[in-house]
Amino acid sequence: MMTIVFSLFLLTMLVIVAVAILRTDNLFTAVMLSGIFSLIMAANFFILDAADVALTEAVIGAGISTVLFLSALALTAEHDRSPPVGTWVPLLTSSALGGVIIFATFQAPRLGDPNAIVHQHVAPWYLEKTPELIDVPNVVTAVLASFRGYDTLGEVFVVFIACIGVMSLLGRVRPRRESIEEDEFDKRTDNLRHHLIPRVVGKMLVPFIVLFGLYVQFHGDFGPGGGFQAGALIAAGVILYSLVEGGPRGRELVPEWFSSMLVALGAFTYASVGVASMAMGGRFLDYSVLSHDPIHGQHMGILIIEAGVGMTVAGVMITIFHAFSRRGIR
Amino acid sequence: MEWIYFGTSIAILVTMVLAVVRGLIGPTIFDRVLAVNMFGTKTVLFLAVISFLSGRPDFLDLALAYALINFIGVFAVLLFFQSRGVRREAEAEREANK
């Protein structure tokens, strides 16, 4: 009952904000509103009992997405100068799609129906077998890292490849400056050093963010958390430092060779656990053989691959942010 | 006690709605940023109250994560405006030199 009341509020806000994003011409406004959009989305996920997903959306939406979009805006344009085109073709297409989907939803089970088909298939098996086979309290981590570890390996490699794409597009070499004057502009614009209060508070919070990231990383078996969230959190800490102290100082803190090495090392760690389990007589990513006790082996495997995921995600986010911030003023 | 939590969360939700409205109409860009920032704080409170309402207070981690990184966006905004001002200055100077 309460869920429905909260959902009514949040989902209606979601639609209103989405319409506002669609209607605005100012891209900066659109980015700000999409920040609100992601906050509402995270609250909504939490209402719907998805704590892990809410944490991920919170960290990504609040910490990283806005920063990335703003750095892209600073490099491109601030206004959407789309001409007032004849909009009936897209309108027709999208409303046809929406109509079909709404028609289909009348057949869907209502929210929270325990007899829905989704809850009959493989999910009860996961919930039942997790305490027995893997013995970690957080079933999401168990499914993510062990039961469906192969999927997650694929996702990690997708993130890895996206990072390579950004690096090859924006380049690792700093574009040549025409004069010293432009460097002066860089120094004046890409940090908040002369804002005393943000500088002090921001720098004070960086260690706490990183510490909390490590907590999320290693507490992921017992509460909401895991490699994905932890990586994004740690990256958010580094991004905060780079915002406050400027890009060059940020790159001194986490050099680019280090962050790109983290990316590769994380993916390598993940895959090598799979190979190790094969070498020890099991199947690919079957952690039970890693130790003499199957459950202990599972714990070890999950710990290592979560660390790999965390390294990759943190490295990717930091590398992407540095790639954008290094592009600088042209 | 449950109804108290419920009432508090409804008050926070109504405030969120007001913040969203300010974000939608807010005449200047800064009003929108203010709305985002305020919305973030309200989300922290909302998550905290909801985690008590659902009887799982160990989910406060979420609210903690939000409280820590919510303001990175505001810093990015500040930096954005600063660099925009200087960039426009540079463009104007280049024009003048031509």
Next chain:
Amino acid sequence: MELLGLYNYFVFAVLLMIGLYCILARTNIIKSLIGLTIFQSAVFLLYISMDKIDGGTAPIIQEGVENQVFANPLPQVLILTAIVVGISTTALALAVTVRIKEAYGTIEEDKIQEMDREL
């Protein structure tokens, strides 16, 4: 009440429409990308809506509590990874946009096409 239980799916459909319209109707690349993220979020919402069970709680087993009903963990796993993949692909698209801006001086699709035709 029956319709209220389907509200999540209606919102999913509406968000999908808004996202698609934004991608199709706007020629500004960054605006299209924001539309794409809305489209993405709509799909996330659909998946997460499916995992809810009445009276359930998040699928984290508590010590010493019997007979708990848990939400479905599977959609959560899929969406958790999809969010991170989504932001990295968005970053890739933004990088392409930055390069387009550097090469053409604009990020409006129609102007880019005009320039291509002139070449």
Next chain:
Amino acid sequence: MDLVLDIASAVLLLTGGFFVFVGGFGVMRMPEFFTRMHAASLTDTGGAALILLGLMLQGGLTLVPLKLAAIFLFLFLTSPTASYALANAALLSGVKTACRNETGSPLPENQPDNATSRPATVSRAKASAGKTAAKKVSRKAAPAKPAKTAAKKAVKKAARKPAKKTAKKTARKKS
């Protein structure tokens, strides 16, 4: 004892909820940006403190009150900082002139002490803000106003050049 705790936390939660709501109401109703910000930032801290304290009383002797205290500490640090950063950005962009003035009296200019500390940004941003202000006012306000802003714009244009020169000088000195 439990009842006392319950009542205390109920009072704190409801007062906190009321404060938060008042903050939202202020953000909605206040006439211009800086007053809105005042409403938001004050209640952000006050309401949050009350609500978190109310929850803390319910936490019992576990890790929960500690986490709540951490949340409170971080909110207490970040929320005013964010407000400061935002106000600073707004001031540098000359928001003051962009706001509606109910009485119609001439709006105060931003003081030049900003101009000496961050010359380039201020002078440039001011000029651009003046333009947007003119646009906005002419769209919204009574027909008498555009003339006024136009006059102000002209004054600014005249004032911009020397300001820029001094700005450059100070920048050079600094470097």
